Amino acid sequence: MATKKKKTKLKSLSLGRPPTVKYTASISSKATRTLIRTHHTLEKQRAKALADGDDAKAEAIAKEIEVKGGLQKYQKASLLGQSNDRGGDSSKILMEWLTPVVPMLREQLKNSHPVRMLEVGALSTTNACSKSHLFEMERIDLNSQSQGIKQQDFMERPLPVTENELFDIISLSLVLNYVPDAVGKGNMLLRTLKFLRTTKYTGNLQEFFPSVFLVLPAPCVMNSRYIDEAKLEGIMKALGFVCVKKKLSTKLVYYLFRLESATTKRNFGFKKEEIRSGKTRNNFAIVLK
Known part of the structure; x- marks a missing residue:
């Protein structure tokens, strides 16, 4: 047997x-x-x-x-x-979106209250966000390629204990598509809630923060059997996010999701269900149990 x-x-x-x-x-x-x-x-x-x-x-x-x-x-x-x-670095798109609040970001920095960014899967310390000098940057990756990048798995990163350990924005640029299974992808999105501030922002900052900058290969959303834009935004809405900015290209899709109210749900019901058929479709999926 x-x-x-x-x-x-x-x-x-x-x-x-x-x-x-x-x-x-x-x-x-x-x-x-x-x-x-x-x-x-x-x-x-x-x-x-x-x-x-x-x-x-x-x-x-x-x-x-x-x-x-x-x-x-x-x-x-x-x-x-x-x-x-x-084709350049994806954070350039984010910096374009944040143009209206650059003066406020500078003011926050000058007053020793910088906007904090966690860049997951960081490959460089010289991308647009880093070169802007508008953020207090923390960069992590599984296999650090630079002195300014901490070698760490986001899924095993210790949870914040104090307010100072929370972030105003988390960058997941070409990271989610690397997670090996659909449940893991959902868990990563869910885990961002534990690292984002929930305090109120003033002025125009409240239009953009706290947030997740999500970048994916375009086929993950445009040609998947299991995910389309509506479902992706539905998943993020269930977590408490609203899409405030997006850009779609033939190669990449860019989203800025602002956290309105972190979910307290334990069951979501987003399964791996086919929504588009066809032999040319890929199997990118996000599951939130």
């Missing part, structure tokens, strides 16, 4: 990522896109193998990822994708 395989619960982002290897060669624009797509596909396959309890398959996929350059090569490709000649 065959024994039932033990399933491995993906408790953190780090479980969905393989070891890293050194990589120094340059990457062309076309190769960059191919590398990122391949890396994401292999990561999803590895996450599924882990969830199914197939450790042998998961290990084989991890080795394949390592042969292809691992997380470090993926991050190099992502950094190249953020360079000016590859």
Whole structure:
């Protein structure tokens, strides 16, 4: 009689990522896109193998990822994708949206009450938000590539104890799509509530804060079997957010969700249900149980 395989619960982002290897060669624009797509596909396959309890398959996929350059090569490709000649850094869009409140951000900084930003999955210390010098920045990533980025898994980050440890804005730029399973994606969005301030803001600041800056590959929203814009905004609304800004392009979608009132719900009912059919659809999904 065959024994039932033990399933491995993906408790953190780090479980969905393989070891890293050194990589120094340059990457062309076309190769960059191919590398990122391949890396994401292999990561999803590895996450599924882990969830199914197939450790042998998961290990084989991890080795394949390592042969292809691992997380470090993926991050190099992502950094190249953020360079000016590859379309620029996504935080430029956020800074454009925040133009009306720049004077207030400067005033907050001058009065020693800076607006605090947590950048999850940070790859650089020189993006538009950092170079603006308008925020008190804290940057984290699973595999830090710079001295100004703390090596940390957001899902395992200690919860704030004092008001000073809370943030006014959390950046999830091309992070949610990396989470290996649909439940994990929902848990990440839910967890942002524990790190955002709930105090009232004055003037125009209340139009933008507290908030989550969410950036995803466009196909995650525009070509998924399980997610479209209406469902994404419905999920965020259930958590207590309202969409105040958005920009859709052929490659990326950008959203700024302001937190109006953090939810106290324990059951949400957002399942992995097909809302669009077709062989060309992808399987990006967010589940809030």
